[in-house]
Amino acid sequence: MINKKWFTPVRFSHLTSHAAVGSILRDQNDWLMRVKDTRSWSANNMLQLHAVERAKQHLRIHQKLLLPPLAEFDESVNLRIHGTTIPTERFPSWMKCNQCNQLFYEPWRANEIAIDEQINCQACKEGILEQVTWCATSSFGDLLNVPWHKICHRNNNKNNNRNNKKRCTPNIRESRLKIVSGKQGRKIIECLKCGSTANFEQADFKEHGHFQVKEKVRVSQEEKGITYTVMEVNDPRAYSPVNERALVIPPESNIDRNSLKYKLELNSQLINEIKGATRELQRKRLIKRATNTLKCTKDELIAALNDEATTADSSNIEIIAGDMLGDEYLALTTPEDFPEGADFITRHLTDDWAKFIDDLKGAPELQTAARLVNQLVAVDRLRVIEVFKGFSRAASDIEEHKPVPVVPPDLVNEADWLPAIELFGEGIFFTLDDEKIKEWESNQLLRQRASTIEQRYQNSDIILPDEAIPSPRFIMLHTLAHILIRELESTAGYPAASLQERIYCSPADGMTGILIYTAVADVAGSLGGIIELARPDRFLRLFDAALRQADWCSLDPVCGEMEGQGPAWLNRAACHACALVPDTACSYNNVFLDRVFIKGNSASGIPSLIDVLRRADG
Template identity: 55%
Template sequence: MEVHELKSKQWFTPVRFSHLTKHAGVGAVVRDQNDLLIFVKDTSTWPLKYLTKLHAVERVKRHLEITSDLMLPPQASIDGDSNLKIKGGTIPTLRFPNWTRCDNCNVLYFKPWANTNADISQKITCSSCSKGSLSQVTWCAVSSHGDLMDVPWHYICHRKSNTAAQQQCRHNTHEAYLKLELNERGRWEIHCKKCKATEQIDGTDFHHNTHKQPGLTERKPVGVDQITYTVMEVNDPRVFSAMSERALVIPPESNVDKESLVYKLMQQSQLVAAIKGAKRNLQKQREKKKAMRELKCTEEELFAALNEIDRDKSANNISFDDITSADMISDEFEALTTEQEFSSNADFITTHLTGEWQSYLQSIAESDGIRIESNLVDKLVAVNRLRVIEVYKGFQRAASDVDEFDPIPTVNPDFTGSIGWLPAVELFGEGIFFTLNHTCLEKWEEQALIRLRASEIETRYQDSEIALPDEATPTSRFILLHTIAHAFIRELETLAGYPAASLQERIYSSSEGKMAGILIYTAVPDIAGSLGGIVGQAKPSRFMRLLDAVFRQIEWCSMDPVCNDIEGQGPSWLNRAACHGCVLIPDTSCSYNNVFLDRVFIKGKPEEGIPPLREFVSK
């Protein structure tokens, strides 16, 4: 269990590892278990001695264009329920926003906890009315440069001052004279009790001449005199958008023996550093004995492992000089479609069921009710074990001055620029992988109306502000595969008992490389992975039932005929016949923003001359 730490009163909040690359990453404002809003501090403040370097990920780094080391976040546990002693390392946070509001009289206070000895879990009573309790305001100010700051309430309230008294009213954080409340029209307003100034705050912009992040010294901007900040609620999606990427660990790195002493030493880099950094023989002997105790090895075994690391010939040091980011999808596709032997502790284990699938199809060929689309599936593979590395590359914020022609910059997890690593998590799980017959797809792709329908979505994508991974190109093949993948996830929720939000997709699509594959998997931040519920669905008889349910689902939607006939829906109209009634899934499960979906590509639309996919499948 990972723990966020609120140091001012020593309050600790547990957070899932997988959340640290999403909504609870560096730069995010999250609500802790004590109902406080807290800001996750940058990686330069993380306790280095509790970080663990990820090994056997060189190909992943090449694929994701990363040169920095990848480090697992610190792990911690609570020792005892009463004294809150923490074992391990925690990620520092701080309370943000710093302003609070009385739930009775609406008066604002700045950092009221600084002048009280109350426990962090106790509410602070308003000193103005002596009735209400103080809670943090849910408003902040952000810029499209990634900045975040408290709303300057006094300035917002008085910036349109039109009387002498209002113009002379001075800012004083030690005095409770501002009120934040809803007006008769349900809009938020800030009022000054001293000079009677008032101003609405919804969507308010203002300028500031420095970059800001909570807890950091202000920085002067480069190239501009002023930065535009926008006032918005902390739960507005524009306040924080995590930038993270995933890649599978595939052979040969997935075959690294994690039980070997060399690998264990590489994971315990502080032990190696202590041994090599010892300047006196007595100190070196002490560090060696410590390593021998922790690793449960002899001195000879320790020496041999250290020498192997020094020679740089460990199994982890495989050369990937010719690997580029463009190879990621094709390399994963090759690993998934290639039969090979795996060790029992490998991070990537597949069982190829293509032969069993083809035999099963032949055995039921004469049966009534068998869908012809089942012949479309070429290869069937059970992915018994997989390891996914998810890297947190930073975050973005968006103010109202965002220029559609000027991309929003990404803020690195290290605000100070003083460290050379990125936070990452490793997820373990299982899945089903299958490919579609390339010959059938080529015949289908030749249809002019199908190409035209895909090109319309591609044009809309080029005119939109949406940015997706490079492999997500709205070709007819990708849209077809993506729609089928979504239907599979929705059906697996019923047949395998997994919530749709816990499933992930990976699309392998390329006409040139003859790729047409779908990987549906679940992965959790635990070495044990999942329980085999998805792999069990790869058994040919079960997969047939799943496939039949998928294609039946695609043919009909509760929103038809509207869903079927609509010209466009979803973000930037990048979907056609696809809605929440048929193939949309939770955003956390879709790698492509829930766009590039269209059921017509599978079921056809005869009234417009678009044939169904089944017409191109060999019997």
């Protein structure tokens, strides 16, 4: 194939999820590609995220956070690319003829054709070669091309033609393997030379060492062999990104991006060179360069360098790692005057909400539902940091109840940085009356129902964040958040996949809140559609509609009476018709959902939220 680079555009926000390091994606020329690890990225041309120390400590990250490289396509100048691209490689390396089904290894190397042209089969002369869609993965995150010859002849050639006395040896330069359909539609690999055949779907084989395609990452001395499993490239087990999110909250979010302090942080390398200069002439030249770069005077720069406060990072803030949601909850519930340009801006509408409820007349049901909401906050602007920590794959030998190992973005876990993106958007935050919720969750029948889900979770292979505890409070908040997302999709016009949930649930700390927000990496700002719904009159209609939607599902009574559904039966009255949302919108794998925790079940004696409120008001 003609040696020429080609480029495929990918959304910025996908580079920490399904198009991140190790993923297999299809490019614009219909090739399957593997995104290469960060050791091959141009880190020197990547920007570092600043004012994120609090988020890093909460996420237990000590590395720097760098934005993925950005390249722009210029059609006006000979179709040139400006900036830095992320390298990929063609994978799988095998291709199959769509007529004779024979396999060829990297046939593009012997064909002088353009990248977007098709490759003709050299065996039958009639077919077109297409990439096979099969790969081999291990439960240690490894990835290989399928060793077709090894699998086909794994039974020591016992199926060979008896007249062929020679052992069949592999030869990737000679086409002698083909894929055919066997009994019951199962795929079979067949050797045209010796006649050996074997089923390869979900087949296992051993390799000594850990590989990422052609690169041996490390050799395991303790293990006799690593088990690899053959699966399709789009199998969910073939790739699972591991990423985490955190809100940037005050004081870090209050930084003025136009201030000299912030500019100094962005140009930390230049500032360190000035501080480390040993000769006066060198120092003067660096200062002159810095004043031109930072658009400031020499006196302003010297004053900033001498002021410890300008170079002190927010890492001096006392932070308890892991208490991220508690800090976010405090920031969301505490009124504050925000500086212009802050990355976190809230408007507290609780007083307006209380007045609006008191003025409601002739709508006792609405008043009852409204009194469940304690605080109402419009989040006019928020900044979310999403960090890509690595990826995992799985094979058939994964031990039960044992977490799947995570492969770091650089494969060898030696880099001092991680890829991360920053998302900007808006949202609605509200809290429920903690005293009323305590009365509601004290019901023994509710606790027993939640205990059933908790037991199933303990017996499952599913791993969720630590805060996801299937208590009555959490299941209720999570289900309510999902129904609100579905309501927002029709009310605000946002696709459900573009919305995110954040659940604040801790009976010990009195946390009973939900944040629904939208945040994207491609634009800095928001459309205002969600925060408009934070107005008391519009939010009441939204909240009431969500409570009514929880009462009924188009698949009732089946959905409402299910003993269990979803992964590991971790949902009960929740299905695609009522409470499930796109995976991108849910932080907890679409589990721990049950509408009964909102609507109740009179036949079982389980009270609804509204029943508890009516008793409290009565």
